[in-house]
Amino acid sequence: MTDYPETPPFVARLEKTCYLVICRDGPKSAEPRATHLKGHLDHVEKYWTRYITAGPIREPGGDALVGSVFLVLADNIDEAKTLMAGDPYITSGMYETITYNEFSNSIGQYIGGKIWESAEAIAHRAAGGPTSDLSKGVDA
Numbered sequence: 001m002t003d004y005p006e007t008p009p010f011v012a013r014l015e016k017t018c019y020l021v022i023c024r025d026g027p028k029s030a031e032p033r034a035t036h037l038k039g040h041l042d043h044v045e046k047y048w049t050r051y052i053t054a055g056p057i058r059e060p061g062g063d064a065l066v067g068s069v070f071l072v073l074a075d076n077i078d079e080a081k082t083l084m085a086g087d088p089y090i091t092s093g094m095y096e097t098i099t100y101n102e103f104s105n106s107i108g109q110y111i112g113g114k115i116w117e118s119a120e121a122i123a124h125r126a127a128g129g130p131t132s133d134l135s136k137g138v139d140a
Contacts, residue, residue: 019080022098025066
């Protein structure tokens with residue numbers, strides 16, 4: 001197991017926007033999932049640097065796959081959707097629902113720490129405020 005510091009270090013925010021893409025399988029997804037597996041893997045391997053992480057999801061304690069989650073880096077939502085549209089799992093209609101949300105990679109092992117220097121620096125966001133306050137020189 002890796003040793004981590006007790007307090008997460010400050011790290012720079014990602015330069016690109018991250019999109020959380022949640023794809024839920026339809027009732028007949030098993031066949032297209034198997035049929036398009038190689039094409040799907042080829043696609044995600046080709047563009048692997050565009051993903052923070054990605055993988056299948058299951059119900060807690062379950063074995064069957066029920067969908068997939070992707071954290072996609074893109075300059076805008078259209079670019080994220082274009083990337084996803086190249087995945088055979090998407091083009092085959094395998095997923096019953098696909099949702100896109102902007103996601104802030106704020107803390108964790110994958111980013112190597114946390115993106116805030118202090119609670120005060122991001123307090124305006126905690127109340128649902130804007131993502132930046134340029135008048136104060138804060139981009140949180």
